[in-house]
Amino acid sequence: MEDTTRYFGCDVHKETLVIAIAQPGREQAHAIHRLTNSPESVRRFFARAKRQGDLSVVYEARPCGYALYRQLTRMGIPCQVAAPSLLLAAPGDRVKTDRRDAVRLAEGLRAGQITAVRVPDETDEALRDLSRARGTARQDVTRIRHRISKLLLRLDQRPPTRMTAWTQRYRRWLERVELGHPALAIVLAEGLVQLAEAEARLARLERALTRALAESEHAELVSAYMAMRGIDRVTAAVLVTELGDLTRFATPAQLMAYVGLPPSEHSSGARRRQGRITRTGNSRARHAAVEASWHYRYPPRRSARVAARQVGVPPEIVAIAWKAQHRLHQRYRDLSGRGKPRGVVIVALARELLGFLWAIAWQVRRLAERDQAGDLAATGD
Numbered sequence: 079m080e081d082t083t084r085y086f087g088c089d090v091h092k093e094t095l096v097i098a099i100a101q102p103g104r105e106q107a108h109a110i111h112r113l114t115n116s117p118e119s120v121r122r123f124f125a126r127a128k129r130q131g132d133l134s135v136v137y138e139a140r141p142c143g144y145a146l147y148r149q150l151t152r153m154g155i156p157c158q159v160a161a162p163s164l165l166l167a168a169p170g171d172r173v174k175t176d177r178r179d180a181v182r183l184a185e186g187l188r189a190g191q192i193t194a195v196r197v198p199d200e201t202d203e204a205l206r207d208l209s210r211a212r213g214t215a216r217q218d219v220t221r222i223r224h225r226i227s228k229l230l231l232r233l234d235q236r237p238p239t240r241m242t243a244w245t246q247r248y249r250r251w252l253e254r255v256e257l258g259h260p261a262l263a264i265v266l267a268e269g270l271v272q273l274a275e276a277e278a279r280l281a282r283l284e285r286a287l288t289r290a291l292a293e294s295e296h297a298e299l300v301s302a303y304m305a306m307r308g309i310d311r312v313t314a315a316v317l318v319t320e321l322g323d324l325t326r327f328a329t330p331a332q333l334m335a336y337v338g339l340p341p342s343e344h345s346s347g348a349r350r351r352q353g354r355i356t357r358t359g360n361s362r363a364r365h366a367a368v369e370a371s372w373h374y375r376y377p378p379r380r381s382a383r384v385a386a387r388q389v390g391v392p393p394e395i396v397a398i399a400w401k402a403q404h405r406l407h408q409r410y411r412d413l414s415g416r417g418k419p420r421g422v423v424i425v426a427l428a429r430e431l432l433g434f435l436w437a438i439a440w441q442v443r444r445l446a447e448r449d450q451a452g453d454l455a456a457t458g459d
Contacts, residue, residue, distance in 0.1 A: 086127070087183025088137035089176045090146060091115060097123070098180035100188045107184040110177050115142070117149060124155055136187040138162045138179075139195050147197055160186070163358060164193040196322055205294060206319040208287050212312070213362065215280040222273045226252075229265065233257060287315055302442050303435060304387040305399040308373030313366050317435065320363040324439035333436050337364045339429040355425060364428070367435075371427035375410055378403035394441050402434040 085100040087107065095115050100107035113119045127133055135150055135157040150157040166186060186192050198206060223244060230236070237243075237251050252270065257263050288311060291300050296318045303314035327333040334340055338358040344351045357364070378400070380388075388396050406427050413423040 083132040083134055084127070084130075085184045085188040086124075086133055086135045087180045087185070087187060088135060088146065089179040089183070090137045090140060090142050091176070092142065094176075095120070095146075096176040096180045098177065098184040100181075100184035102188075107181040107188075110180065117145075120146065120149055121153070124150060124153060128153070128155060134158075134187060136160050136183050136192055136194075138165070138183065144197050144203070148200075158187070158192055158194040159197055161193045161195050166191055196326075198322060201294065202319065202322065205287075205290055205296075205315075208283070208290055209315050209319040210362070212280070212283040212287050213316070215276065215283050219273065219276045219280055222269065222276055226266070226269045226273065229262075229269070230255070233262065284312065287312070291315055291318070298446070299439065299442055301387075301391055302395045302438050305384075305391045305395050306370070306431075306434065306438070307381075307384055307399065307403055308370035310387075313370055316362055316366040320360050320366075324436050325443050327436060330433035330436045333432050334429050336360070337367065337432060339364060339367070339425065339432065367428040367431055368424060371406070371424050371431050374403065374406035374427050374431075376407070378407055392441075392445055394445070395438055398434060398437050398441065402431065405434075406430060 089096040095113045097111040098107040099109040341352040
């Protein structure tokens with residue numbers, strides 16, 4: 079059947095929208111419109127366009143978020159949010175304007191060359207923002223600690239040997255340290271006050287994140303992820319809020335590519351050349367997976383902490399977590415024995431760790447469907 083859909087590419091800014099329209103066929107996009115970026119202007123423009131026939135809309139994922147996507151979806155208009163890093167661009171094109179960006183989006187949508195990002199619903203986006211706020215608070219605590227440590231190092235103030243930094247014993251030593259000048263004492267005292275405030279903020283956000291996840295529809299999935307070694311509640315929260323439903327990936331390889339952990343490749347002819355990981359996709363989820371993978375350096379064991387997290391978790395999921403310990407530790411030994419750098423080995427483990435998380439997500443889904451079928455059978459529906 080002949081395609082009659084018109085394709086709208088939107089270059090979205092805080093105050094304005096620049097819209098290009100690509101008609102069916104191969105002609106260049108035209109009919110450039112500039113609108114005020116307000117719900118009423120968008121509603122009027124696209125309601126009029128919808129009355130003239132089928133249409134499809136795309137815009138880039140930018141700081142303006144998903145408000146335009148949600149408004150158009152409520153109006154019954156198909157809309158995609160394009161991943162900016164995967165948009166095609168001519169290497170020699172050195173001119174960038176709003177009009178050109180809108181035309182490129184419209185023509186890319188018509189040609190089927192748009193890679194869309196996952197758009198979370200309002201609840202998932204709120205949980206993700208809370209998780210990211212907790213991550214920012216964690217970074218603030220680390221930065222303040224580094225500033226204090228570097229001040230002491232510059233003044234040649236060293237703690238006693240065999241004292242771990244930022245333990246209670248270390249903090250008591252900080253309260254007794256003499257810097258030799260009142261001005262320096264003020265600097266240290268203010269730094270410690272700032273650190274206490276940042277740590278209190280971090281604790282508040284972690285408590286809020288724990289409560290929000292426990293009350294959300296993701297509570298069961300978070301508990302399932304926590305059955306894995308190296309994944310506590312905070313790490314599980316990052317993985318759930320950043321990656322969403324892993325069952326939307328048909329294979330673990332798709333998930334690994336989405337997170338950016340496969341190696342890059344530049345091969346031609348008979349030569350095959352692989353390099354560093356692609357680093358595309360979600361950097362927060364990638365960082366969480368890599369950090370969790372460091373725990374698999376050690377031989378498999380069911381520690382008291384892991385055992386406590388596995389209480390109440392279905393045995394099918396515990397079995398996957400135990401299999402992951404054996405598989406990933408053996409992988410660590412094999413790659414390390416071949417002389418691979420430790421960082422390369424851990425990234426390889428993170429790639430496989432995502433495969434086990436994918437298996438857990440599918441197992442949680444199957445168990446939920448089985449329970450739902452049982453409930454329906456019990457009620458006779």
